[in-house]
Amino acid sequence: MLILEVKDGEVIDKVLKKYKRKFEKAGILKELRRRKAFTKPSVSRRTEVLKAVYKEDMYGNKND
Secondary structure, eight states: OOOOOOOTTOOHHHHHHHHHHHHHHHTHHHHHHHHHSOOOHHHHHHHHHHHHHHHHHHHSOOOO
């Protein structure tokens, strides 16, 4: 549950912007999408490995 402190006389647009930022940082939507469909642990591990390999190729040892 997100709680926002609203000061007297604060503009609604500014409060909405704060709420959206807090909502995004909390990762609520990402968590809902992740829970929507089950992925096997082996599949999720495989994607992690593939991402790590990609990052290593892109940003890894550049001392060639």
